[in-house]
Amino acid sequence: MKTYILRRLLLMIPMLLGVSLLVFVLVYISPGNYLDALKAQRDIPAEFIAKKERELGLDRPWYVQYVSWLGRTVRGDFGESWSYRIPVAELLAQRAPATLALSLTSLVFAWAIAVPLGVFAAVYRNSIFDKLSALSAYAALSIPEFFLALLAVIFASQWGVFPTGGLSSIDHDYLSPVGQLWDYVHHLILPTIVLGIGGAAGLMRVMRTNMLDVIQSEYVMTARAKGVPENVIMFRHVLRNAINPLVTSLGFAFSGLLSGAVLVENVMNYPGLGQLIFQAFMRKDRDVVMAAVIIGSSMLIIGNLIADILLAWVDPRIRYDK
């Protein structure tokens, strides 16, 4: 197992090199650069723009820029944001907690809905409930996330019970600690639902199928024949075996923790990483974009690895070492 993990981690290096090179070149060849916004202002002198170009290294060929970026990044320095003038790491750290909170709540939400509903649908297979849940799952899966987010914003502004966006209310600083906590929760509810509902629908269908697979297996029939109570069969035997494949999906969920909410954050004005990164893309704040890409792809690779390890852990039949 150890050598397997080591091999996978080593494979990360060429992967990240490839990804970073690709993104770097894409940023470079896409028209314009960070200085466009300055060039469009009539009272900024040309000498200042030229000076700035030298300072940021934008006057050098792209491969020189890439090598110097790579050299810095390898030493653990993500560089400095051009528009904020603070280290990229600091900038990302400022926004990461909000995104992490949203990703985790929506993950919990998805699981909390998907597992019981999936179980229910399997137990009452072909009932009206099963059909309704299938219908709503397909509906939830086919509505794009950003559209759902838009609907949520409209809903919030019409109904007035939920805030239309953001992470906290304007009087947040003047609330009691309990009030502040509630304020966060209140703001998290809608984005959590929007972000979680697609995942919930998918998970639910998987849960249902797994349950059905296991219910039809021979040992369940044996248990029934022995007169084991139905709820013991369902919860002690069937559910445990049926949930295994879902456990591995936790690994994939890890990869989306920081980067999975870009659309929702932007539509719902949620001040997380996604919003920051989107803005950095638009502004061509290169080092922020690069750091986001590196973190995102590292987490994807590690997430996959975690999924594989979890799979081996829950299913004794799978072993990676020969």
Next chain:
Amino acid sequence: MPSLRLTVLNSLFRGVAITLAALLIPACSPRQKLKREFPPLPKDVDIITKPPGRYGGIYINVDPGGGPNTFNYLVAEDATSMGAIGTVLEGLVRRNSLTEEIIPGLAKSWEVSPDNKTYTFHLREGVKWSDGAPFSADDVVFTFACIYDERFPNRHASDYSIDGKPFKVEKMDNLTVRFITPDIYAPFLEMVGGGPILPKHALQKFADNGTLMKAWNIGTHPREIVSTGMFRIASFKPGERLVYEPNPHYWRADNTGQRLPYLDLYITKFVRDQNASLAAFATGQSDSEGITPDNVEWVRRGEKAHNYTVHERGPSTVCNFLWFNQNPEKDKSGKPFVEPYKLKWFQDVRFRQAVSHGINREGIIKGVLFGRGTPLWGPETPANTKWFNPDLQKYPYSPEKARELLKLAGFRWNEAGELFDSAENRVSFTLNTNQENPIRQHMATVFKENMKDLGIEVKLQLLDFGTFVKKIGESYDYECGMLGLTGGGDPVGGMSVYLSSGRMHEWYPNQKKPATAWEARIDELMMKQLKTLNLAERKKYWFEVQRIMSEQLPFIYLITPNSYEGVKNRWENVEIPKSGGITWNLDEYYLK
């Protein structure tokens, strides 16, 4: 089976119950009342002439710019950051946006020497920074030392220099500062006097160790960002909001000795787009909002329900224009930027005038702006009351006049009504503009139709902003461009546009020497207006520049949308100027 059903139902019910309970837990804890401090007023306090108001109130503003990137004056490049800095850092002088006069700020008075090159400012006595440290001439000297410091490259250094020579800034005594300019510099008071003064006691250490550019960033603790303005920063949450509270040491008060501002809090909430901030205002969540012409109608419908008024401010300072590429040079491979036969049309003033006559500006205003716009004939919009020249050559919509001019210039039409030049080339060109601005796109479409009536074929090509900027500023491979620039203010802001050597002299930028006699004349006038402090004389020069621009039409001016501002009715002392932000006198606002 039944037991299972019960278990599942039970857990479902429990979940619903918890959610409901969470929703109903009272979120309302009493809002803490602002604790005001009352340190004594400075000796040279500025007493306002308006009747006294009373303390209290929260003013909420929604900013679609997404919030400041920095609080560092040397770093800031965008309007939102500059706005936040301007709220906490005052300049030596201020501008009354209503009357456009320069009024005292941190300096109570100033003198200009007879040779018009030396300015002596007398600072207010007893003024303190928000942390209680005294404000003095050292702060002023420090500010300019930082701006000119080679270690801290910033956009202001060249604004504050003439031909590369910086101003001399000297401390005469603790409360007197003298500036000596190497040559006469007309906009000195507005440009230099109005610039924010940085706190020496707070920033000296960063200047000493060379990290000044990293100081006062968005991670800095709000208390470290000291203020001389009406507010200081109470809290800042990136991507969310900026909360200001009154600066306890602010230097303005009313005639009963109440220190301004009256407001308890001033909150700027950040959103990512214009529609979100407009929606916030229209649903009563913010106190003021700039409104574009196409949105006026529906926002007005909420006036009663949310107790606000949409005020018409007249023409805005946005100048929309189009121009032809007149650059006669060649690129590196020897290919001319513009086809030589097309360049001949573009350089012919009769062609440009014909195009201008052919544009139905009233139609654009009616069709695109619902009648809420004003036609433009020159570089200034009427919003800039001080510098606007109303007496310009105008080109009212007249296809007949346009045809006459084209005929004079040797163009002719075939049977199908298509226009050809004397060398039998079909008159056709591509209009480039950026795709982010829907109003400009609509204008481009109307223009295309107008030109079709004259037999001219216009192809529209929408580009993304970066590509467009590159085309007009670096590669020059285009024929015709359309752009909107926010103007207003002193003519010095247009130096890079009107000087033939300028970077934004779009029709032919960065000329070694002026290509035409009228461009040479504009160069001369622009330099002249910069070298005199006599306002009447400056006006005369700048008016002539506007006149030449309207006759020669290197830019074909189109229209300016009118501007509208919605403000809640609950505020007293709201004074909406013709141009610029409406919260310029926010320190005087109080609840009715």
